[in-house]
Amino acid sequence: MALTDQKKTAQLDSGILVVNQSRPTKVNCWSCGAMRAAHFCQECGKVQPPTPVDYFTFFGLPFRLNLEPEKLEGEFYALSRHLHPDINAINSDREQQWSLEKSSQLNDAYRTLKDPITRTEYLLRLQGVQLEEQSKAATEEARRTGKLKKQVVPPDLLEQVFELNMQLEEMRMNKKMGEPDRTLERELQDSKKHVQDRYNGLVEELHAAWNEWDALIDRAEQGGSVLEDDRIAVRDKMVDVLNRRNYLRNLLRDIDEVLEN
Amino acid sequence: MSNERIVGIDLGTTNSLVAYMEGDRPVVIPGEDGLNLVPSVVALDENGQIVVGSAARKYLIETPERAVYSVKRLMGRGVEDVKDELKLFPFRLADDLAAGEVLRIKLSDKTFTPPEISAFILRQLKRNAERYFAAPVTKAVVTVPAYFNDAQRQATKDAGRIAGLEVLRLVNEPTAASLAYGLDKKNAETVAVYDLGGGTFDISILKLHEGIFEVIATNGDTHLGGDDIDNLLITIALHDIQGDLAVDVRRNAEIVQAIRKAVIDAKIALSSEEKATLDVALPGGGRYQRQITRAQFEQLIQPVIDRTVGPVRQAMKDAGLTPKQINEAVLVGGSTRIPRVRQLVQELFERTPHSGLNPDEVVALGAAIQAHILAGGSEATKEMLLLDVTPLSLGIESLGGGVVKIIHRNSTIPASATEHFTTGVEGQTNVAVHVVQGERELASDCRSLARFDLKGIPPMPAGLPRIEVKFLIDANGILHVSARELRSGKEAEIQVQPSYGLTDEQVENMILESFDNAEEDFRRRQVIEARNEAETMLTALEKGRKNPAWQQLSSQERSNIGKFETALRAVVKADDYQAIRTAIDALNQGTMHLAELMMESAVGTALKGQNMDTADVGEGPESPHPIAQAEIER
Numbered sequence: 001m002a003l004t005d006q007k008k009t010a011q012l013d014s015g016i017l018v019v020n021q022s023r024p025t026k027v028n029c030w031s032c033g034a035m036r037a038a039h040f041c042q043e044c045g046k047v048q049p050p051t052p053v054d055y056f057t058f059f060g061l062p063f064r065l066n067l068e069p070e071k072l073e074g075e076f077y078a079l080s081r082h083l084h085p086d087i088n089a090i091n092s093d094r095e096q097q098w099s100l101e102k103s104s105q106l107n108d109a110y111r112t113l114k115d116p117i118t119r120t121e122y123l124l125r126l127q128g129v130q131l132e133e134q135s136k137a138a139t140e141e142a143r144r145t146g147k148l149k150k151q152v153v154p155p156d157l158l159e160q161v162f163e164l165n166m167q168l169e170e171m172r173m174n175k176k177m178g179e180p181d182r183t184l185e186r187e188l189q190d191s192k193k194h195v196q197d198r199y200n201g202l203v204e205e206l207h208a209a210w211n212e213w214d215a216l217i218d219r220a221e222q223g224g225s226v227l228e229d230d231r232i233a234v235r236d237k238m239v240d241v242l243n244r245r246n247y248l249r250n251l252l253r254d255i256d257e258v259l260e261n
Numbered sequence: 262m263s264n265e266r267i268v269g270i271d272l273g274t275t276n277s278l279v280a281y282m283e284g285d286r287p288v289v290i291p292g293e294d295g296l297n298l299v300p301s302v303v304a305l306d307e308n309g310q311i312v313v314g315s316a317a318r319k320y321l322i323e324t325p326e327r328a329v330y331s332v333k334r335l336m337g338r339g340v341e342d343v344k345d346e347l348k349l350f351p352f353r354l355a356d357d358l359a360a361g362e363v364l365r366i367k368l369s370d371k372t373f374t375p376p377e378i379s380a381f382i383l384r385q386l387k388r389n390a391e392r393y394f395a396a397p398v399t400k401a402v403v404t405v406p407a408y409f410n411d412a413q414r415q416a417t418k419d420a421g422r423i424a425g426l427e428v429l430r431l432v433n434e435p436t437a438a439s440l441a442y443g444l445d446k447k448n449a450e451t452v453a454v455y456d457l458g459g460g461t462f463d464i465s466i467l468k469l470h471e472g473i474f475e476v477i478a479t480n481g482d483t484h485l486g487g488d489d490i491d492n493l494l495i496t497i498a499l500h501d502i503q504g505d506l507a508v509d510v511r512r513n514a515e516i517v518q519a520i521r522k523a524v525i526d527a528k529i530a531l532s533s534e535e536k537a538t539l540d541v542a543l544p545g546g547g548r549y550q551r552q553i554t555r556a557q558f559e560q561l562i563q564p565v566i567d568r569t570v571g572p573v574r575q576a577m578k579d580a581g582l583t584p585k586q587i588n589e590a591v592l593v594g595g596s597t598r599i600p601r602v603r604q605l606v607q608e609l610f611e612r613t614p615h616s617g618l619n620p621d622e623v624v625a626l627g628a629a630i631q632a633h634i635l636a637g638g639s640e641a642t643k644e645m646l647l648l649d650v651t652p653l654s655l656g657i658e659s660l661g662g663g664v665v666k667i668i669h670r671n672s673t674i675p676a677s678a679t680e681h682f683t684t685g686v687e688g689q690t691n692v693a694v695h696v697v698q699g700e701r702e703l704a705s706d707c708r709s710l711a712r713f714d715l716k717g718i719p720p721m722p723a724g725l726p727r728i729e730v731k732f733l734i735d736a737n738g739i740l741h742v743s744a745r746e747l748r749s750g751k752e753a754e755i756q757v758q759p760s761y762g763l764t765d766e767q768v769e770n771m772i773l774e775s776f777d778n779a780e781e782d783f784r785r786r787q788v789i790e791a792r793n794e795a796e797t798m799l800t801a802l803e804k805g806r807k808n809p810a811w812q813q814l815s816s817q818e819r820s821n822i823g824k825f826e827t828a829l830r831a832v833v834k835a836d837d838y839q840a841i842r843t844a845i846d847a848l849n850q851g852t853m854h855l856a857e858l859m860m861e862s863a864v865g866t867a868l869k870g871q872n873m874d875t876a877d878v879g880e881g882p883e884s885p886h887p888i889a890q891a892e893i894e895r
Contacts, residue, residue, distance in 0.1 A: 077470070077471075077473050080473070080646060080648060081473075081646055084648070085675065085735070086430070086631075086634055086635055086647065086736065087646070089429055089430070089636075090635065090636060090637060100733070100735055100736070101733075103675050104674075104675035104676055104734075105677070107672070107673040107674065107675060107676050108676060108677055108678075110673070111672055111673065111676075
């Protein structure tokens with residue numbers, strides 16, 4: 001991190017971009033004494049004790065959001081071959097316990113990073129963001145009790161959502177009365193398609209934000225300076241995309257529910 | 262690789278098997294009757310002894326109150342779960358069962374929990390393996406339906422412990438099958454395993470890639486299988502008998518069992534024949550006879566087999582795959598022999614299903630491969646690794662009875678999740694956590710796994726304590742929980758109250774009660790077997806003395822044989838099987854020449870035109886000559 005010469009401004013990167021990512025220091029293998037990597041000994045193959053690290057660091061990755069799925073998968077398989085409990089089934093109790101903890105860490109990390117959305121959410125959480133929609137508990141609680149969950153409608157959707165909710169309400173009433181309205185159903189199908197398009201379109205917005213974010217990471221890694229304001233701006237951009245995405249997903253679910261019933 | 266053999270066991274609803282990796286091929290170990298399948302039937306005989314397998318079958322028909330089958334359906338379940346089963350299965354539960362208690366089943370005047378009954382079956386398989394290896398077997402890989410929940414898995418593990426087996430791994434049945442299927446496969450492919458057994462249905466989608474068997478999605482129904490088809494046919498027969506013959510035999514357990522046997526035979530026949538006949542003798546000398554055509558049968562079972570469609574579609578959806586993207590649909594389980602089932606699989610996956618595996622044995626063979634991998638593997642298996650998933654989401658009951666999912670279904674296991682809890686009242690020192698498994702939104706609709714009390718929280722204002730609870734699903738699909746209070750750094754104490762299942766103490770007691778403690782039992786059986794062999798040998802020697810060949814021996818040889826015989830007779834009543842074996846070996850050596858002479862004379866007689874079979878060469882080829890085994894054994 002080459003932040004030293006820019007200390008005069010208070011808006012510099014707080015260090016959260018890279019500094020937090022402690023590279024696992026090389027330690028001697030508990031079993032054969034050779035120098036080892038973080039997860040297993042290159043000399044004797046023994047699994048090493050687990051250490052609490054974030055998922056990116058677990059895979060030895062920088063905090064970049066663009067990553068190659070095939071490469072991640074290959075790494076996941078390669079590590080599984082060393083860490084999985086089946087490989088350590090006849091080893092000492094201690095090794096079995098480490099293997100259990102390390103392979104659950106590996107599986108949790110892989111599951112989180114391989115999906116673009118959970119990967120983004122995870123990174124944002126590392127950045128200290130509590131995504132509004134993140135707590136599924138709140139969503140499900142609201143759905144169950146029928147109370148409206150506090151949701152911010154994306155401004156550009158306000159008008160359409162208002163109309164759509166009217167259609168949904170009308171449709172529910174019709175169904176209750178046992179008088180399905182074919183015209184309304186067709187309108188709802190059209191609205192659904194429109195929402196679906198918007199939803200799909202968000203992926204591109206998200207990818208654009210990823211690229212901006214990764215550029216910051218690259219700059220920091222190469223010793224360049226990163227302004228705190230820039231980091232926050234990209235971070236908030238991603239939060240915004242995810243919030244809109246979640247809103248649209250819930251909307252699609254509601255439409256499907258009404259159409260299916 | 263450790264020198265102790267680890268076996269693979271398929272503990273099935275209808276049949277169970279034990280298999281082992283011989284060289285680089287898995288093989289099924291037959292029982293004493295020479296058969297690979299051990300029927301999962303347990304009976305208590307008139308002397309209070311437990312009988313397992315084919316031998317227990319006759320009790321099902323003659324004295325049904327002494328026998329039980331399909332006990333797998335009751336594993337890990339409470340009395341309120343099994344109400345429906347009880348209408349269809351002649352399970353006799355203990356009369357004094359309390360709510361929440363582990364079920365107990367009556368066999369005559371005794372009661373046993375489902376894990377204990379499963380343990381009897383496991384013990385039989387263990388015995389078969391020990392007989393085969395002539396060495397103790399204490400470790401096993403046991404298969405379970407992929408869709409088994411935590412309680413059902415725990416119950417299976419308990420059964421292993423009660424039987425004196427350390428269950429090194431529970432493997433999902435379809436996954437085990439895929440190991441057997443993929444043993445020789447070198448190319449990457451995506452397969453669907455459709456496993457319709459006696460009582461359970463599983464569908465698993467796997468990616469096979471350079472020896473890694475990665476389950477992508479799994480689904481199923483732990484109460485759907487061949488049993489349900491049998492029950493449909495039984496209901497029809499009972500209805501017929503009541504209607505046409507005006508006899509109500511529903512309460513007559515013996516007749517119901519006879520009908521059950523008849524419908525199973527008919528069901529099996531209808532997989533190859535166009536029609537089959539039910540023929541059952543009724544009390545009072547009447548007969549119930551009815552012909553069923555395959556068309557009628559297929560129409561009848563359609564609703565049952567259609568129940569597999571939902572889980573298949575869900576698994577495909579979860580895997581994010583279309584039928585076109587599946588390279589092979591593999592059939593597992595006896596019920597996939599039914600042509601209509603095959604047709605359904607063909608429709609679902611738009612391809613002819615792979616039926617090259619023996620659907621009864623493939624799961625046990627896969628378990629043997631997994632056992633081999635756990636033991637350290639060999640050239641044939643060194644690249645193989647199984648990555649399985651948890652079939653059901655794990656959740657915590659939230660305020661108001663909702664469920665917060667913390668580990669989603671189809672997550673690769675081991676998997677973990679960390680949750681934080683706090684207090685709601687000032688000075689509160691306990692927090693109760695309810696863990697459930699399932700996909701529904703309300704905790705009451707999910708399967709209750711356990712209630713935890715986080716105790717010993719330091720008194721603090723409400724909301725201030727932060728209790729970190731770690732949930733970890735291990736490679737067996739079984740949940741472990743640990744907790745810590747973060748502000749005080751204190752390990753919070755957890756008292757786990759499993760909602761269903763035996764406590765550790767109960768299992769320990771069952772192990773103690775069981776007479777079959779591994780070592781002692783193995784020793785005792787070895788003594789019995791060695792004695793039997795000694796007796797056979799001594800009898801053969803008596804015959805040998807009367808054979809003309811005896812006179813051809815030198816007096817020194819005859820005297821030596823006499824000494825070895827005395828030595829064997831001296832130890833045969835003792836409890837030391839190794840001493841008996843040593844004496845047998847000595848006598849065997851001493852009688853080698855005698856055996857050769859007897860063979861020569863037998864061959865000589867045969868050459869003179871007599872039939873070889875009538876020549877006195879001991880017990881004949883059916884039971885190998887105890888003196889000269891090598892010469893006569895086929």
